[in-house]
Amino acid sequence: MQKTILIADDHPEIRTLVRITLSSDGYTVAECKTAPEAVDYTAQHPVHLILMDIDMPGEYNGIKATHILHSNPETTNIPVIMLTGSKNFQEESLQSGAVAYLTKPFSPIDLLKHVQQFVNASQ
Template sequence: MKNILIADDRPEIRTLVRITLSSDGYQVTECQSAPEAVALARQTPLSCIIMDIDMPGEYDGLTAIQKLHADPATADIPVIMLTGSKKLQDKSLQAGAVAYLTKPFSPIDLLKNIQQAAQRS
């Protein structure tokens, strides 16, 4: 079973993503900050990370992608940005995100992007 990490400070978004992914056979781990996401990625084998940009904590989702890509242990984990901002797509993709979805999002689009990310890794 593929394990996906959802990093978002809003519990309702984490729940929606978890329900969407669980119904498609994915195991979902959740956290609510970028530093937590980086720590979990170093401890847990992950197939993909779905991350918000704007979260509380010492750094945001963009910085988390940079930290993940700088660490050989986590560099190959694909990251999909799922955020409310329509303005940071270019920065996210330059930082290393494999996809950029805005909220509200289509569960079908999310699943498609996860499947495409899995094929790249």
């Protein structure tokens, strides 16, 4: 079964880079532009892992979205990796339920390693 990774980021170039990186490794990639859109998408579609930016437009940010996802019994077991340009929110992100924190710019190899680690752990 092919694994679906959701990338939630308001920058189309980041979503494209992530999609190309993960698709080349056999993952299906879904994309959202805001944190609320990611929460809604995850409630309606099977997702195996979420890559979540923190600072996005919308009603709330990626940290709040991660907290919402991990407060819901239906989505609590989906690993969330924060993929953000900020180095200032690591502790808050991990407390919200994120399993890892990667800062931009990121290495596609590091991204793949983290995705593989947490997708395999969530099976």
